[in-house]
Amino acid sequence: MKQITLSIESISKEFNRRIIFENISFSLSQKDSLAITGRNGSGKSTLAKILCGLLTPTKGKISLSMNEKEIPAADIHRHIGLVSPYITMYDEFSGMENLLVFAHIRNLGSAADGDPERLLRQFGIYERRNDEVRTYSSGMKQRLKYAAAMLHHPEILILDEPTANLDEEGAATVHKLMRVQTGVGILIIATNDAKDLKFAVHNIDLNKVNSVA
Amino acid sequence: MHSSTRGGRSPLAHYDSIFKTYYHQNLECGPAKLYLEDALKSLFVPAYYIFLKDSRSELRTRYALNALFMFVVTALSIILFSLGSEAVSSDVLSGILWVVIFFSSMSGLSRTFVSEEERGTVATLQLLTRPTPVYVGKLIFNFFLTLSLNVVISLLYLLLINNFVIQSPAIFWTTIVLGSAAIASASTIIAAIIAKANTKGTLYPVLSFPIMLPLLMTVMNATRLATEGAFFAEALGEFQILISYTVVITTASIVLFEYVWKD
Amino acid sequence: MMSKYLIGKAIVALWLTLIIIAGFAMPMVPSPQQWFELPVIPVLEEKARIIFFHVPMAWTTVVAFFASMIYGMLYLKTKNMDYDLRSVSAAGLGTMFCILATITGSIWAKFNWGSFWNWDPRETSIFVLLLIYGAYFALRSSLDVEEKRATLSAVYSIIAGVTAPFFIFVMPRIMTGLHPGAKGDEGGSTPVAQLHMPANMRVVFFASLIGFTLLYFWMFSLKVRSARLEFKSQKL
Numbered sequence A: 001m002k003q004i005t006l007s008i009e010s011i012s013k014e015f016n017r018r019i020i021f022e023n024i025s026f027s028l029s030q031k032d033s034l035a036i037t038g039r040n041g042s043g044k045s046t047l048a049k050i051l052c053g054l055l056t057p058t059k060g061k062i063s064l065s066m067n068e069k070e071i072p073a074a075d076i077h078r079h080i081g082l083v084s085p086y087i088t089m090y091d092e093f094s095g096m097e098n099l100l101v102f103a104h105i106r107n108l109g110s111a112a113d114g115d116p117e118r119l120l121r122q123f124g125i126y127e128r129r130n131d132e133v134r135t136y137s138s139g140m141k142q143r144l145k146y147a148a149a150m151l152h153h154p155e156i157l158i159l160d161e162p163t164a165n166l167d168e169e170g171a172a173t174v175h176k177l178m179r180v181q182t183g184v185g186i187l188i189i190a191t192n193d194a195k196d197l198k199f200a201v202h203n204i205d206l207n208k209v210n211s212v213a
Numbered sequence B: 001m002h003s004s005t006r007g008g009r010s011p012l013a014h015y016d017s018i019f020k021t022y023y024h025q026n027l028e029c030g031p032a033k034l035y036l037e038d039a040l041k042s043l044f045v046p047a048y049y050i051f052l053k054d055s056r057s058e059l060r061t062r063y064a065l066n067a068l069f070m071f072v073v074t075a076l077s078i079i080l081f082s083l084g085s086e087a088v089s090s091d092v093l094s095g096i097l098w099v100v101i102f103f104s105s106m107s108g109l110s111r112t113f114v115s116e117e118e119r120g121t122v123a124t125l126q127l128l129t130r131p132t133p134v135y136v137g138k139l140i141f142n143f144f145l146t147l148s149l150n151v152v153i154s155l156l157y158l159l160l161i162n163n164f165v166i167q168s169p170a171i172f173w174t175t176i177v178l179g180s181a182a183i184a185s186a187s188t189i190i191a192a193i194i195a196k197a198n199t200k201g202t203l204y205p206v207l208s209f210p211i212m213l214p215l216l217m218t219v220m221n222a223t224r225l226a227t228e229g230a231f232f233a234e235a236l237g238e239f240q241i242l243i244s245y246t247v248v249i250t251t252a253s254i255v256l257f258e259y260v261w262k263d
Numbered sequence C: 001m002m003s004k005y006l007i008g009k010a011i012v013a014l015w016l017t018l019i020i021i022a023g024f025a026m027p028m029v030p031s032p033q034q035w036f037e038l039p040v041i042p043v044l045e046e047k048a049r050i051i052f053f054h055v056p057m058a059w060t061t062v063v064a065f066f067a068s069m070i071y072g073m074l075y076l077k078t079k080n081m082d083y084d085l086r087s088v089s090a091a092g093l094g095t096m097f098c099i100l101a102t103i104t105g106s107i108w109a110k111f112n113w114g115s116f117w118n119w120d121p122r123e124t125s126i127f128v129l130l131l132i133y134g135a136y137f138a139l140r141s142s143l144d145v146e147e148k149r150a151t152l153s154a155v156y157s158i159i160a161g162v163t164a165p166f167f168i169f170v171m172p173r174i175m176t177g178l179h180p181g182a183k184g185d186e187g188g189s190t191p192v193a194q195l196h197m198p199a200n201m202r203v204v205f206f207a208s209l210i211g212f213t214l215l216y217f218w219m220f221s222l223k224v225r226s227a228r229l230e231f232k233s234q235k236l
Helices: A044-052 A073-079 A095-105 A115-122 A138-150 A168-184 B011-023 B030-061 B063-083 B090-108 B111-119 B122-128 B131-160 B169-194 B200-228 B232-261 C006-025 C045-078 C081-113 C121-141 C146-174 C199-235
Strands: A004-015 A018-029 A033-037 A059-066 A069-071 A080-083 A156-160 A186-190 A202-205
Touching: A004 A044, A018 A044, A018 A059, A018 A186, A018 A202, A033 A044, A033 A168, A044 A080, A044 A156, A044 A186, A059 A073, A069 A073, A073 A080, A073 B122, A080 A138, A080 B122, A095 A115, A095 A138, A095 B030, A115 A138, A138 A168, A156 A168, A168 A186, B030 B063, B030 B111, B030 B131, B063 B090, B063 B131, B090 B131, B090 B169, B090 B200, B111 B122, B111 B131, B111 B169, B131 B169, B131 B232, B169 B200, B169 B232, B169 C146, B200 B232, B200 C121, B200 C146, B232 C146, C006 C045, C006 C199, C045 C081, C045 C121, C045 C146, C045 C199, C081 C121, C081 C146, C081 C199, C121 C146
Parallel strands: A033 A186, A033 A202, A080 A156, A156 A186
Antiparallel strands: A004 A018, A004 A059, A059 A069
16 A cells, blocks of 8 residues: 655745745645635645646745655656646547547556546546547536546645536536545645535645644 | 556567667666666657657647748748849858748747647646656657758759759758757757747747857858768768757757746 | 945056056057057057957956856756846846947957958857847846746856857858958967967056956946845835
8 A cells, every 4th residue: 555645844935026825834644635725816726736846836845755755856746636727638639639648648558548438437528538629618628637637546636626617417526536535545625615625634724824734 | 666567568578679689688687677667758758749749739730830831932932032033152042041941940940839838738748747758759849840841941942943953962961951950959948938938929039049050050051062062071060060069959958948847 | 334345446447547548558669669669560550459458348248148157057056036136237247248349349340351240250259149148138028927037048048158169169160250260360270369469468458358357347246236226126
């Protein structure tokens, strides 16, 4: 059983010298779940981006380790799946092609052969798999983002606005996913939606910046 | 993280036989296998698939290809009109050829990075793989794009302009290939830089030209030698410069790309 | 409040004043007898005086460029914004000296070789350096996020610096030049021209070189300090 730990120490972020947040620290391991809440503009998405490695913090350190061994910063992306409003798929490719391209670039090998179909079915977009993403509705695009995020079986799942654009059925699938994830890895969600917050045990409220999980 | 429970043939099996032939050893011996496997996994394979993705995307949408082709046709037409029936020396014609090539490159080579920024797929790519494969994949894409473009331009140029006669085709076509590699290497890193700026289009030639000047001078000189019928050996100095230029810029770019790519 | 470098600055100011006076006033006679007499160089004659100013300016602009590049590298390594301020200041001064070097060179070219511009290798290099400085500032003005601006301009200056050796070695091979030390010159085609100057001229020349370098550092420190103040005032 892989033991994964994500810890951040004294993270602060500034943009053009405006402080978004400072001095955030926490540590998460297997089966932990964290919710990041706060009003619009409080930095939820920014913190989520820092946790994925998409942004570098102005101050502080992030470390990810697996079975006590530290994973280099360059490889963090292999263990994290992100679903977020600012993730975009390739419009000119179909849903299936997008997933295949991602699987190839991630170099998942033949072990991942049946995964794109399975994920497309799981998130309910299998029928439209050969249509260009350009033709998808925003709800379908969101479902495709979930399929893409799960493709490499990430130990850490970060969901920014998990149920945005989703209908009841979609939201139910996502909630099921969150429950499963908390059983096998780490779940981090950034949201203010009460229905989503039920799935997270810990909470960081960016409205009052110095909270510690 | 080396899983040996994969179904099917691993990409390593193919290289195993090549390795065996040359080194009379199995790839199974420790360090060599790990190194090669690591390089394949983390660099070449992702780079190759990024190159494929970009190619497939271009072929499907054809935005850049159409515009580029029309640009080349327009540029050559203007030159033909202005030359008229005037007989211009082959020195000047060599120079003009590379002017057309330079501006065509400026029209087309930034697309690989600018399109990712404009569509917002940068974050997606950042989460898929390390920065270096992204750079290498796009460099390979730009190389093939420049090479095809330059071959088309050269052929049209030879066909349409009578005074331009190549007496040493070996020198000329080697110059085209090496010149394309050099142009691709310089323009790809600059494309990555301007993709993050506000005024991308106009900034691209402004940043590229000073960097590419030694390269342009060298290829113009080599082309001149080709029109004069020089021996292949006479152009070796030029080829050495082109190769070392490409190597130096590509190396510097690989080191620096991460700073450009990541926020 | 007396700056502790006041003595140093005073010396630099005096130094340069003496250089300028020497450059213009030392008489040129066919066979120099006194220590302050300069030889008449055939063809150049009085125009030779410009060597005391033109070459040091060209030298300074190259120094400034490499300073800017090195500060850029330090910024990339440490992410300390102060290095970026130093990089821009160096580049700004470099641009100024580059323009001056180009103008003085152009004037000299007109009087010596007949036309203002000839595309000789050295002339082309200084022009390209001017283009690089221009590109550097154009890039900076199109980025409004400070960290991104600092990072990208540092990367560009490093890429430009990396192509510099190609200028030095490629161009003299390909183009015949008017400057001493170029392809067509019997004096040899080394990158740096050999100086065939009598002792007292050499003294003035190297003194000028040192003087301009010191002037550069003085101006640089002023510029950096004003840039830092400007940076801090924006913060509020």
